[in-house]
Amino acid sequence: MQGSTLMPPDSANPTLGWNLGRDLGEVLEYHFMVNALLAGAIVAVMAAVVGWLMVLRREAFAGHTLSMMAFPGASGAALIGIPAAWGYFAFCGVGALAIGRFSGTRRRSLREQSASIGAVQASALALGFLFVSLYGGVLGDLESLLFGNILAISDGQVLVLAAAALGVMVALALLARPLLFASVDPDVASARGVPVRALATGFLLLLGLAVAATSQITGPLLVFALLVAPAASAQLLTARPMLSLALTILLGLLIVWLGMGVAYFSVYPAGFFIAAIAFSVYLLARVLAALHGRRGARAPAAGTPPRVQTVA
Amino acid sequence: MTAPHENETQSYNGLVSTHDAATPGVPAIELERASVQIGRRPIWSDVSIRMEPGEFVALLGGNGSGKSTLLKVVLGALPLSSGTVSVLGRPAGAANRAIGYLPQRRSFDEGTRLRGSDIVRLGLDGDRWGVPLPLAWGRPGARRRAARTRVGEVIELVGARPYAQRPIGELSGGEQQRLLIAQALVRRPELLLLDEPLDSLDLPTQAAVAALVHDVCHREGVAVLLVAHDVNPLLPYIDRVVYLAGGHAVEGPVEQVITSETLTELHGLPVEVLKASDGRLVVVGQPEAPAHHHDRHEGALADAGIHAHAP
Numbered sequence: 001m002q003g004s005t006l007m008p009p010d011s012a013n014p015t016l017g018w019n020l021g022r023d024l025g026e027v028l029e030y031h032f033m034v035n036a037l038l039a040g041a042i043v044a045v046m047a048a049v050v051g052w053l054m055v056l057r058r059e060a061f062a063g064h065t066l067s068m069m070a071f072p073g074a075s076g077a078a079l080i081g082i083p084a085a086w087g088y089f090a091f092c093g094v095g096a097l098a099i100g101r102f103s104g105t106r107r108r109s110l111r112e113q114s115a116s117i118g119a120v121q122a123s124a125l126a127l128g129f130l131f132v133s134l135y136g137g138v139l140g141d142l143e144s145l146l147f148g149n150i151l152a153i154s155d156g157q158v159l160v161l162a163a164a165a166l167g168v169m170v171a172l173a174l175l176a177r178p179l180l181f182a183s184v185d186p187d188v189a190s191a192r193g194v195p196v197r198a199l200a201t202g203f204l205l206l207l208g209l210a211v212a213a214t215s216q217i218t219g220p221l222l223v224f225a226l227l228v229a230p231a232a233s234a235q236l237l238t239a240r241p242m243l244s245l246a247l248t249i250l251l252g253l254l255i256v257w258l259g260m261g262v263a264y265f266s267v268y269p270a271g272f273f274i275a276a277i278a279f280s281v282y283l284l285a286r287v288l289a290a291l292h293g294r295r296g297a298r299a300p301a302a303g304t305p306p307r308v309q310t311v312a
Numbered sequence: 313m314t315a316p317h318e319n320e321t322q323s324y325n326g327l328v329s330t331h332d333a334a335t336p337g338v339p340a341i342e343l344e345r346a347s348v349q350i351g352r353r354p355i356w357s358d359v360s361i362r363m364e365p366g367e368f369v370a371l372l373g374g375n376g377s378g379k380s381t382l383l384k385v386v387l388g389a390l391p392l393s394s395g396t397v398s399v400l401g402r403p404a405g406a407a408n409r410a411i412g413y414l415p416q417r418r419s420f421d422e423g424t425r426l427r428g429s430d431i432v433r434l435g436l437d438g439d440r441w442g443v444p445l446p447l448a449w450g451r452p453g454a455r456r457r458a459a460r461t462r463v464g465e466v467i468e469l470v471g472a473r474p475y476a477q478r479p480i481g482e483l484s485g486g487e488q489q490r491l492l493i494a495q496a497l498v499r500r501p502e503l504l505l506l507d508e509p510l511d512s513l514d515l516p517t518q519a520a521v522a523a524l525v526h527d528v529c530h531r532e533g534v535a536v537l538l539v540a541h542d543v544n545p546l547l548p549y550i551d552r553v554v555y556l557a558g559g560h561a562v563e564g565p566v567e568q569v570i571t572s573e574t575l576t577e578l579h580g581l582p583v584e585v586l587k588a589s590d591g592r593l594v595v596v597g598q599p600e601a602p603a604h605h606h607d608r609h610e611g612a613l614a615d616a617g618i619h620a621h622a623p
Contacts, residue, residue: 173443174442176442176443177434177438177441180438181434181438184420184431184434188413188415188495189438191413191415192439194438238425239426239430239478239479240430244425
């Protein structure tokens, strides 16, 4: 791919100087850059929160499948002549319902149902392929369809994103405790009257909404970077839920802003930097967790009393 | 069960010593001539059980004898086909908020990155809508502190303090089981239903968990119905047993129920109960579970019809 296609025409050839403040000022002078940073922040926060639950629920494959819905979504939208975003949202919603439906009637089965999720993914991609050939022409701007076009976000898109993010966050706040309960402990949650199945489908719909919104920034192929990496890293580093969630949001913001900042001063696309930084963060988290684990394995003998006193 | 519950705040604001014991005289569980069938298949029939408040009762029986079914009936999740059931003086299902339930075969895999104390906390208020308390505004602090205090108390009670702050997936089976018992206890239930809490634990841990349940039963005044395959780890602690077999149930003290005569009559097949010199009971000749119960088989001993544990 050509890096230059992602560079805005009016930013001649920015170079990073020694004065970071001045460079930052330069970045913020461009409206497209402000929009990009704003949209990136919204997406980072939303993807972090949704991703945190997705990782906890072991639904990364479902998330990945939903992100693939962007392909039939965008090509279907092109076919009938509506904005691509509508296609994203529609297909992600349908995909979420399909995954929820096919995940069967057995409780806690979703994480075991990778086969049916895979079938949904394959048929969605096939549908996208069909739409493309029905459309006849070359799907315009395939690159931005796959990798997003982060530096060309309009004010309207920022508003749509903000609205989607607000909706997702409010819904998650309302569902928070029962959803967490159902995610980690479905048997007891269901004995306590928590509607485990309905929550599972509801969460998939929210995930679909978040994925559709995120796709427009990073493209469906890189959604994963923002959904999975911050949450997986944070959960490796701490088991305290609130701290882990806050850390996920921080890491998400860091990854997006850093990726965009670096991309601005480089000829390579932002999506690459975002994904690369996300992966580096995850690697670093693994190393830290492993180091901590080894230290923890040596240390605790002193503080831990015998775990079980034999009575018999 | 889904609406916010006003009276809950009070119930966990109090301290551990002020447990309001169940109304005396009202049985914790009472089944009268109860029968259950799933689909067309009768599970058990004509079962009468009366369990008093604060009693520790073991529910025994082979695979597929309907032990878990009995718990579902008590929880109101399964209707009786005939007979009556009352739980804490109310119809089954109506008193679920006063029941602590620990389902069968539950463990957290290694990747579950939440602390043990978080799992206990979810037992306290995980079924309420809205954000977890740390983010709640209004009435700053008081309720959150009460909840934290209660979680701390119950973790202390089961002796899980040394590891309650570690990720639950990293804990051993016995440690997880203690925290799950804490979770079942956190709302001060009047009745605990424990479905095979000793399953898949090693023998010393089985004994320790049995002792813990006994201790909780007496200190908190909770009635406990504990489902088990093997009565031996429970022998020093239980008040009575309910034995399910052949579609019927017998209840009474261990020495009356686990006898060659009673079990032979219940199973309709010759069964012999032997007593080892250390008091452990060995049941020989217990028939296989009916073929349509394929849910679980506990290994060679049970498959051979011998229901015992070597030391």
